[in-house]
Amino acid sequence: MSTTHRPYNFSAGPAVLPEEVLREAAAEMLDWHGSGMGVMEMSHRGKEFIAIHEAAERDLRELLAVPAHFHILFMQGGGLGENAIVPLNLSRGGAVDVVVTGAWSKKSAGEARKYADVAIAASNEADGHTSRPAPSSWQLRRGASYVHLCSNETIHGVEYGELPDLAALGSDAPLVVDCSSHILSRGIDWSRVGLAFAGAQKNIGPAGLTLVFVREDLLDRALPICPSAFEYKTVAAHGSMFNTPPTYGIYIAGLVFQWLKRQGGVAEMSRRADAKAQLLYGALDGSGGFYANKVAPEGRSRMNVPFFLRDESLNDAFLAGAREAGLLQLKGHKSVGGMRASIYNAMPIEGVQALVGYLNEFARRHG
């Protein structure tokens, strides 16, 4: 067996998975637990898959301490699908307030406009999505059907480390949180949440699986045109089996949840996220301006770190050298440019140390 490690993969999503999980899945590919079947080949209604599904949901509920009055739904459609599914289920065609802090929440506002009266409660567009509008400055309308927040903007790298308390801000609306890119890297204060959703491909598993956490009292609001397969009440009533769920995605997610529990759970992930983020931002800030992350320090994401080289003509050389050093997928999103390092749960601190070593070395050679 080779003792060399796989390259470190900094993709924003689909993203790195724990190597242990990939090895387990590979070992079980042809025959899951002596069943004679691979997971992809099983009926979703058979006892084998039902066991996989139930364990995944139980472990997820435990990891995030999800209260009993929240349903956990395993759906399809991704984060952008939820941009339509949420207003179809919750808006009642009424007022929806959206906090725009980057590309994803901007898309959420645009999609919700098809179904609801959308107002932008706050926006950091004027500063290129680098600030983090304080909740006390948000313009919230009384009687809004919900308030939408993307608590970590994956492209622009702006994170709300703490969810706002809408009631304390004088709003009676439920908070909808797109937590696609920080889910399971920190706890969630469920007392402040009406609904949370997350595409799996950032911090959980394969693209295609979408997790929805929805408070029981919000199940009765769907517009009549809402497709049945996307109606939370229907999906909840059928235990996420109204139609065939993304079975393989649920299986891999379940393996990731078990891995997280072995690692020490969400609290340990949060500690590691702090350590990794401090290391990386420290290197960028300490580079004497060779590199720069432009996000206001209090709003810097612990998961997605966009950065720029002062001399952008070095971008191609930077990326080529990174690839050679076993550091993959560091190119920034096309709408922002520059670089981006995503350092999700499955990225070990050694990967960030290797990146920092490369950052320093590259700056020494070209500075």
Ligand SMILES: *Cc1c(COP(=O)(O)O)cnc(C)c1O
């Ligand atoms: C990736 C991402 C999405 C979009 O997910 P899709 O699965 O491509 O629809 C939405 N919101 C956030 C915060 C994301 O990171």
